[in-house]
Amino acid sequence: MLRYRHAVRLLQHRSYSAGAAGGSGGTGDEDKHPIRRTFRLLGNDMRKIKEFFVPKDPVSEDQGESREHILTQSKFKFEGERKRDPTLPDEFQTHCDVLVIGGGGIGSSIAYWLKEKARDGLNVVVVEKDDTYAKAASRFSVGGLCQQFSLPENIQMSLFAADFLRNAREHFGNEVPLQFTPHGHLLLAGEEQAESLMRSSELQNELGARNELLTADRLAARFPWLNTKGIAVGCHGLEKEGWFNSLALLSNFRRSASGNGAHFISGEVVDFNFHSQTDISVVGDAGSDEGNYTGLDKAVIQLSDGTRSTCKFALCVIAAGASSGQVARLARIGEGPGMLQVPLPIDVRKRYLYAINTQAANAPGMAMPLTIDPSGTFIRRDGLGGNYICGHNLPEEAVSDNVTVDPQHFEKHIRPTLATRVPSLADAKLIDSCAGLYEQNVYDENGIVGPHPYYHNLYVATGFSGHGIQQSLAVGRAISELIMDGQFRTIDLSRLSFDRLIVDQPMYELNNVLS
Structure with missing residues (x-):
C-alpha cells in the first residue's frame, strides 16, 4: 500500500512538472500519457474535497496573502460556533420550515x-403566548418520573x-x-385497583422497568410512617424513578434549541x-372532493x-398544551366536513x-418515595x-382558566x-400554594402524537393529561423523527395517533401517573 501511494505521488509530481514545462495548457508529451492525466485529475478532485471539509481561515489584510491557516472541522463543529445569544430578542420570521x-x-x-x-x-420557529410560563403546566409540575403506566408506549x-x-x-x-x-414512586391501590396494578407491574418489568409489589403488611414494615388502612397493594419503583426540576428541563430545551x-x-x-x-386529494374522506x-x-x-404578522410554514405542529383545542379549532378541526368534523378533544384542567x-x-425521611x-x-x-x-388534580367539573388558589x-x-395516610403530617403547617393549568x-x-389525517403538513403533540413533562423528551424526539425520517424510529407511537379518534378506538391509560 505504501509503495502504491509513493508511485501515485511520483506520477502526480511528474504530471504537474510536465504541465508546467509545457505551458499553462499542459500540452507537453508527459502530460498526454493517459495514466498520468488520470492521476492529475484525481489529485485536483481530492484537493477540492479537502478544501470543502477543511476550509481556509479568511485572511485579514494585515496578514498578507501568503498566510494559509487551516480551521479543522469548522463546518461540522456543532458546538455552537455560530450560536446566537438566547437572551436577545428574536427577529420575526416571515417564513419557516417548521412552526411549533x-x-x-x-x-x-x-x-x-x-x-x-x-x-x-x-428553520424552526416556536410561538409561545406566555414566555413567563405563569400558567404553564411545566411550572406547576411535581417533576415526577415514573414507569408505572399500563400502556407499553x-x-x-x-x-x-x-x-x-x-x-x-x-x-x-x-x-x-x-x-x-x-427516590422512586409509591403507587397505592385498594381492593378494586389491586389486580390492575399487579398486571401493570408485570408489564413494566418486562419492558425494562424495575419495581416491586408490596402487600399492606410489607408496606407498613418498609414505610413506618404510612397508614395502610384501605390499601391492598402498593407498587414501589426501585430504579429509574424519582423527580426532577421541570422548569430546569424546559430551560435546557429552550437554551439548547435557541443556541x-x-x-x-x-x-x-x-x-x-x-x-x-x-x-392533493384525501383518500377515505367523504367530505373531501378530489x-x-x-x-x-x-x-x-x-x-x-x-401587532399581527403572518408566518408561512412548510410544516406545523400543535403542541400548545391546554390551548391546543383552541388552536385546532382555528385550523377548522372539529368544525369542517369529513375528517375535519372530529375535534381535538382537549380541555383545560387546574x-x-x-x-x-x-x-x-x-x-417521612429523605428516602420517602413520591x-x-x-x-x-x-x-x-x-x-x-x-x-x-x-396536591391533587381537580375533578372533571373544575374546568377553568382561573389560576387563583381556593384558600x-x-x-x-x-x-x-x-x-x-401519613398521620405525622396531620398538623403540618401550610407555608405556600399555587395553581396552574x-x-x-x-x-x-x-x-x-403524530400527523393529522387530513392536513398533509400538520402534526399534533398534546393531550398528556398531567404526565406530559416526563414524556416530553420522548415525544419531542418522536415528532422530530416523523418530520426528518418520515417514521417513528426510537419508540413506535402509532397507536397514539389522531386516527384513533376517527375510528373510535380509545387507548385508555389505567394508571394516569402525574408528573
Whole structure:
C-alpha cells in the first residue's frame, strides 16, 4: 500500500512538472500519457474535497496573502460556533420550515430535537403566548418520573426519559442542573385497583422497568410512617424513578434549541391562512372532493406588542398544551366536513400545589418515595428541613382558566387525606400554594402524537393529561423523527395517533401517573 501511494505521488509530481514545462495548457508529451492525466485529475478532485471539509481561515489584510491557516472541522463543529445569544430578542420570521405552536415542555422539546438533528438545515420557529410560563403546566409540575403506566408506549417513553436524564450533563452541560432525586414512586391501590396494578407491574418489568409489589403488611414494615388502612397493594419503583426540576428541563430545551438556531417568538396564533391545492386529494374522506383540497399555509400571530404578522410554514405542529383545542379549532378541526368534523378533544384542567412543613419526629425521611394515594392526592419530600410538596388534580367539573388558589381547598380536600395516610403530617403547617393549568384529553386521557389525517403538513403533540413533562423528551424526539425520517424510529407511537379518534378506538391509560 505504501509503495502504491509513493508511485501515485511520483506520477502526480511528474504530471504537474510536465504541465508546467509545457505551458499553462499542459500540452507537453508527459502530460498526454493517459495514466498520468488520470492521476492529475484525481489529485485536483481530492484537493477540492479537502478544501470543502477543511476550509481556509479568511485572511485579514494585515496578514498578507501568503498566510494559509487551516480551521479543522469548522463546518461540522456543532458546538455552537455560530450560536446566537438566547437572551436577545428574536427577529420575526416571515417564513419557516417548521412552526411549533406552544413553547412549553413538549413544544420546546420538539425544537430541541429538530435542531439537534438538522442544525442550520432547518428553520424552526416556536410561538409561545406566555414566555413567563405563569400558567404553564411545566411550572406547576411535581417533576415526577415514573414507569408505572399500563400502556407499553407510556412505559417506554418514561424509560427513554430516564436514560436521557441519567446522561443529562452530556446533552445540556452543567449550566442548569436538573436536580434529579432518585427516590422512586409509591403507587397505592385498594381492593378494586389491586389486580390492575399487579398486571401493570408485570408489564413494566418486562419492558425494562424495575419495581416491586408490596402487600399492606410489607408496606407498613418498609414505610413506618404510612397508614395502610384501605390499601391492598402498593407498587414501589426501585430504579429509574424519582423527580426532577421541570422548569430546569424546559430551560435546557429552550437554551439548547435557541443556541442551535431555533427562533422563539413571544406571541399567540390567532388564525390560519388557507390555500387550495388541486394536486392533493384525501383518500377515505367523504367530505373531501378530489381537486378541492384546502391546506394550511400561514399562521397569523399576534405579537406581545399587539401587532399581527403572518408566518408561512412548510410544516406545523400543535403542541400548545391546554390551548391546543383552541388552536385546532382555528385550523377548522372539529368544525369542517369529513375528517375535519372530529375535534381535538382537549380541555383545560387546574392543578393546585401546596408546600407544607412539619418538625414531627416520625415524619417521612429523605428516602420517602413520591407517594400517590388511591384518591389521587400525592406528596413527596422537598429537600431538607421537613418540607413537602403535595396536591391533587381537580375533578372533571373544575374546568377553568382561573389560576387563583381556593384558600379552602387544602383544608377540605388535602389535609384530611394526608392525616389519614401519613398521620405525622396531620398538623403540618401550610407555608405556600399555587395553581396552574394543564391539558386533559377528555377522550381517553392519553397523549395524541403524530400527523393529522387530513392536513398533509400538520402534526399534533398534546393531550398528556398531567404526565406530559416526563414524556416530553420522548415525544419531542418522536415528532422530530416523523418530520426528518418520515417514521417513528426510537419508540413506535402509532397507536397514539389522531386516527384513533376517527375510528373510535380509545387507548385508555389505567394508571394516569402525574408528573
